[in-house]
Amino acid sequence: MPRRFSPWNLVDRSASLVGELSLDELPRVKTVASSVEEGLSYEIQGGKDLLGNPSLAIQLKGQLTVTCERCLEGMPIPLECNSTLQLKTQVQAATRSGEHELTDDCDVLIVERDDKLDALDLLQDEILLALPLVPAHATIEECGEKVASLLSTQQTSNSGTNDEDKPSNKPFADLASLLGKAD
Numbered sequence: 001m002p003r004r005f006s007p008w009n010l011v012d013r014s015a016s017l018v019g020e021l022s023l024d025e026l027p028r029v030k031t032v033a034s035s036v037e038e039g040l041s042y043e044i045q046g047g048k049d050l051l052g053n054p055s056l057a058i059q060l061k062g063q064l065t066v067t068c069e070r071c072l073e074g075m076p077i078p079l080e081c082n083s084t085l086q087l088k089t090q091v092q093a094a095t096r097s098g099e100h101e102l103t104d105d106c107d108v109l110i111v112e113r114d115d116k117l118d119a120l121d122l123l124q125d126e127i128l129l130a131l132p133l134v135p136a137h138a139t140i141e142e143c144g145e146k147v148a149s150l151l152s153t154q155q156t157s158n159s160g161t162n163d164e165d166k167p168s169n170k171p172f173a174d175l176a177s178l179l180g181k182a183d
């Protein structure tokens with residue numbers, strides 16, 4: 001794919017960049033995802049948003065495997081992003097800044113007309129935004145036996161420490177020693 005493209009040119013021509021991504025092209029995503037299944041397809045479409053502003057519509061679809069933070073096993077995550085980035089030049093952004101911004105919820109990209117953007121950088125931003133901050137299986141059961149056994153050892157060691165911290169909570173220990181003395 002062409003890494004660098006002119007977003008304004010894409011908008012002027014109402015053209016789009018379409019293709020598939022491999023994980024090797026996405027070094028920043030690779031730090032959190034271990035594999036891409038069934039291909040990760042993207043489309044960057046230049047045009048106008050609903051309010052008629054120049055914009056890039058970004059679509060991503062595919063499936064990534066990330067690591068569950070609880071059991072550290074691979075976990076598939078379906079990825080489907082649809083976002084619109086409004087395009088402005090620095091001058092346009094500056095003259096707008098004093099006005100009431102009606103499109104607060106819309107992301108704005110400030111790019112000069114002659115400037116180019118790195119498509120992979122843009123797509124990586126979108127993918128990382130779409131991924132959960134702390135990926136984990138929805139339920140502990142889904143994490144499987146590994147976590148179940150980890151949790152049970154943790155509980156055993158926890159109750160052990162609690163007893164040592166509060167010896168007064170062991171009434172039967174005293175009783176046992178009293179019985180021992182009585183013998």
Ligand SMILES: [Zn+2]
Pocket residue numbers: 068069070071072073136137142143144
């Ligand atoms: Zn898990």
